Amino acid sequence: MKIATWNVNSLRARADRVEAFLQRSDVDVLALQETKCKDDNFPWDLFENSGYEVAHYGLNQWNGVAIASRVGLHDVERTFPGQPTFGKGDKEPEQEARAIGATCGGVRVWSLYVPNGRSLGDPHMPYKIEWLDVLRAQATGWLQADPEAQVALVGDWNIAPRDEDVWDIEMFLREGYTHVSEPERQAFRAFEEAGYSDVVRPLHPGPGVYTYWDYTQLRFPKKEGMRIDFVLASPALAGRVTGAQIDREERKGKGASDHAPVIVELD
């Protein structure tokens, strides 16, 4: 069985690439982030024609997450329990379409688009940390209820957990960039302390291994990227991993997302 995660940065703009990816990658489950649409303009036919069921959670032109599967798609949850909302100005706090879960081939898969944080002093940063804290508390509970649970927390985590996960850590720290701050890294480490592990890193150690390259500044040809897309697996699932790939080729050419797909193979 193969599971992939990919921040597509608009599903409609990437429809041809997503269809081609499904054709060549042979994945059984594809978790998507940043579909950037609501159900009304979601490309349902793309998945049906490719032989996949799909579940989507999209509220507007921002965010949006989906799971496509050809090994079953059951017990779909849109938002995880207690998922924090964000209040814009003096308006009512609103839920954002950043998490969808489904059971596919016996694995509980969560497609996650972690809040960006924007900047260290921005209200979106405490929102990001709380969002992660609540998710980690839930994910901890799932393992306490069943230590053998097969859970995959996959997606765009918007965190570079280690110095090697960005191309120039000195610059990131000097400039006070997000994604590398201690609170963000601690929030990520808490998942590892809860028993979830990054199953791709052991197979593709850094430095220089990235999943995201900014569109500006020629970041991709200059190999200046970030590793921020992860597959975190529960212990029982991690024990099944036999291979992994970061599809760097997908970042090439016209019409690429700024993120590459991350693929994990299970026995």
Added chain:
DNA sequence: ATGGTCGCGAGGCGA
């Protein structure tokens, strides 16, 4: 050079 790139959706915001 006060920019550079995308996508959404039709001006500016978010990444």
